[in-house]
Amino acid sequence: MRDIWLIAKREYLEQVRGKAFKVTTVLIPLVFIGIFALIAIAGKNSGVGKHIVIATADPALAKRIREPLIADKDAQMTVDVLAPATQNDRHRLLEEVDQKQIDGFLWLEAPANGPTKATFESRSSGDFATEGRVQNAVNHALVEERLAARGISTGDVEELTKPIDLGTVQVKNGKETVSSALSTFWAAYAMAFLLSFTVVMYGMNVGRSVIQEKTSRIFEVMLATVRPGDLLAGKLIGIGAVGLTQITIWLVAAGLFAGSALGARTLAGGLKVHVSAPEIVLFCLYFVLGYALYSTLFAGLASTCDTEQELQQYSPLAAVPIWLSFGMIAFIVSNPNSIWSVAISMFPPCAPITMFLRLASQFPPYWQIALSLGLMAVSVYILLWLASRIYRVGILMYGKRATLPEMLRWLRYS
Amino acid sequence: MSTVVSLDRISKSYEQKIAVSELSLQIEEGTMFGLLGPNGSGKTSSIRMMIGITMPDSGAVSLFGKPFVRESLKRVGYLPEERGLYKKMKVIDQLVFMGQLRGLEPAVAARRAHDWCERMQILDSAGKKTEELSKGMQQKIQFIATLLHDPELVIMDEPFSGLDPVNATLLQDTLVDLKKTGKAILFSTHRMDQVEKLCDAICLINKGHPVLQGSMREVKSRYERNHVVMTFEGDSSFLQHPAVKNYKDYSGQVEIDLKPGANAQDLLREAVSRAVITKFELMEPSLEEIFIRTVGEDVDA
Incomplete structure (x- = not known):
């Protein structure tokens, strides 16, 4: 010993x-601090400063979609609207994406009798942050549009569609712990x-x-x-x-x-x-x-x-x-x-x-x-x-x- | 005199190779024992079994008159052939650490280390890191580490290899001093001149087998003194004497090999009757000759 x-x-x-x-x-x-800082910063900055175009036949809808996208301070997005858009415009937009003049475009087709079809076309297929933001904006705009179509006032629409933050609570030993x-x-x-x-x-x-x-x-x-x-x-x-x-x-x-x-x-x-x-x-x-x-x-x-x-x-x-x-x-x-x-x-x-x-x-x-x-x-x-x-x-x-x-x-x- | 080491027919083999076979030997206190043999003959394997680094397959090892127990190792100092030191440690720390492992109190170890460094003339380097020292210096430190706990049995495997003549003599003298104080010293080497000068008893092993052992006198007496060196003036016809096997005549000095069983005294009487003899010496065979004669030509050393 x-x-x-x-x-x-x-x-x-x-x-x-x-x-x-x-x-x-x-x-x-x-x-370690460096790696975690990098992960945190990279996570925050992904999908920042993108330039996209919203192309649709309906200028009012385009405006509704554009508003929340611009309002998102973190994203710092540049959003142009092309409305009303034609098939020729679509080809031109595709070329612009290809030549890296814009990062992507949202193509919306809203037939009078049928569901609205939305496609987001961009070079990268993995930019989940931007896709998520666009998706939210489109959904939000469509809900607003439908509510408005049923005669609900704009103020009420905003009140109704206000997003809620999901709070997380972990259950530990049968007790709720508010630690995030x-x-x-x-x-x-x-x-x-x-x-x-x-x-x-x-x-x-x-x-x-x-x-x-x-x-x-x-x-x-x-x-x-x-x-x-x-x-x-x-x-x-x-x-x-x-x-x-x-x-x-x-x-x-x-x-x-x-x-x-x-x-x-x-x-x-x-x-x-x-x-x-x-x-x-x-x-x-x-x-x-x-x-x-x-x-x-x-x-x-x-x-x-x-x-x-x-x-x-x-x-x-x-x-x-x-x-x-x-x-x-x-x-x-x-x-x-x-x-x-x-x-x-x-x-x-x-x-x-x-x-x-x-x-x-x-x-x-x-x-x-x-x-x-x-x-x-x-x-x-x-x-x-x-x-x-x-x-x-x-x-x-x-x-x-x-x-x-x-x-x-x-x-x-x- | 009591027996310090006693090996009783120890054997060890690895795979197909027999390292040591049926080796028995005794080392008495106050003697210096030489373990000889060509490279790879089983010297190190024998020593390792002697101090429990490996266990013999058969046979028994006794140290200080009782069967081997690890506790006995506190009374043994071993300097292996493959030896080293902790490179990053200071010399003095290293010596104290080694002393502690052998059961010394730190203060005692430090005092003895200091004394030994002085005796070995390396006191200036005691505060340095081992890696800063020359190889010869490191070897002296290893030598000190082996002796720090005042062991009764000192085992040194090739202790003089790589030392300059001055330091080799310093070490030799130290070993002789230790022997005089009653320590038993075993060292292995293939330098025959050192063995001849220092050892009281030897054991020669070859391919794991002991081929020759006993006290130096005894071993040499087993070999005939059949070599004569003489100088003379006058008639050289006595060289035709029947005892002479062959001779070399270097104008006045002759080297003669005698026939087996021949009596040198007859030859001397014959020579005296014919010539003036100024020197007649019957040489005993050197250990080197014995070594070569015993081990034979198949030594790959």
Whole structure:
């Protein structure tokens, strides 16, 4: 026990005093803030400053559609009206879109006896923001028109068609919580990101550290007094403690920021982040288990390699579960309780990330969280057993990278 | 004298390759023991089993008179052939860390580290990071780390490789001093001249098998003294004596190989009766010759 503690302490102090620790402690939050700011800004700015044309035979309807579009300050749209329009105009408009003189046009056909047909033609098919705005404007205008046709006064029409904002209320433990859905979502989402990042970063860190000790030929010196298992345990604990230290620094810094005046002002505007105590506890649990899983894996693999380049070849083992988890973001967030979402949040390599993605939209039942943590703990235990046996042999083997059959044979050595 | 290390027919094989086969040896306290053999003969494998880094497939290892237990390792200092240090650590921190792992209190470890650095003439570098030091300096630090906890058994695998003559002598002298204080010292090498000078007993292994062992005297006495170097003036006809197998005459100095079982004294009597002898020396075979004769031509070292 004393040996493990000594080795962990040495590892911890060396890493915490190192340059890399200081750099990542500052840089990673900055990168995160940058990414989220970019997403927020890009979301707000999509479909801004577009120039469209409304072409219809009915000038009054065109005017009704144009009004709300121009009134939308966020969109900063330029809306021209072409009424009455003919088929020739349509060809001309198509050409204008093609030559990028306008971003798109709305073609409205309103036959006297039949439903109104509206088509929005634009170059990009993915500009959902603009399409949404135009759609709303058209619907709104048609409702107004129909109401007016039934003899309702303009004032009444406006009163009747006033849009309502959809308020969101999350039901937690049978109680309504007014915390906006968005703030909870962002918090859990950010935590999933942070977890994937730190778990893999520190897992790889252990692998690198093993390689460095192997190239510096320190192992045999150490093994003359220390058991290989203690050596591995000390390293895992030491580097894991470095990770927890870094996360604590971030959490405290984030807390101080949120409490400060500047933070209060920034967070007041929509981007509210709400972190609950269970989430922090779960975050730490998933970090520890996820870290243990990946670091044990990489420690075992690193002991079979001679150089960092050789270890790099194993990096897909960490990358694939993360791609898989983030590839399922949209699905998990909208169907947090479907069988697939539950299954992937039980799968140990993906559990830390996917469980937090589920948390983002809905707090899963406690038994599922307990089961996923339990499964992780079991797989950590199995992996630890395998890795320590491979490690014990691998650290004394120099030369070419071990193949899988060789590693399997090592398991049998005593 | 008590036995510090006792190996009883230990064997180890990996896959198809036999690393060590039926090796037995004893190392007494206050002696220096040489473990010899060509490269890949199983020296390092034997040492690893001696200190529990690997376990023998069969046979028994005893340290300090009792079967191997890890607790005994606190009394052993091991300097492996593949050796290194933590590059980013300061020399003194490193030594204290190693001392602590071997059961020393930090303060004791620091004081001893200081004393040793002084003795090894590297006190100026004690505050530097290991990576800033030359290879020879690093080797001295490893040497200190091995001895810091005052081990009763010192095991050194190729301790002098890569050292300049001045530092090699410094290390040699230190080892001799340690031997005088009653430590048992085992070192492996293929430098025969060092072994001949330093060791009290040897074990020569080849392809995992022990082929020759015993005290230096005993080993040498097993080989006939059948090489004579002499200088003389006068009649050289005694060289036709039946004991002489062949000879090389370098104008006055002759090197003679005797026939097996021949008596050198007969030859000397014959020579004295015919010529004036100024020197007649019956040479014992050098360890190097023994090594080559025993291991034979199939050494790929």
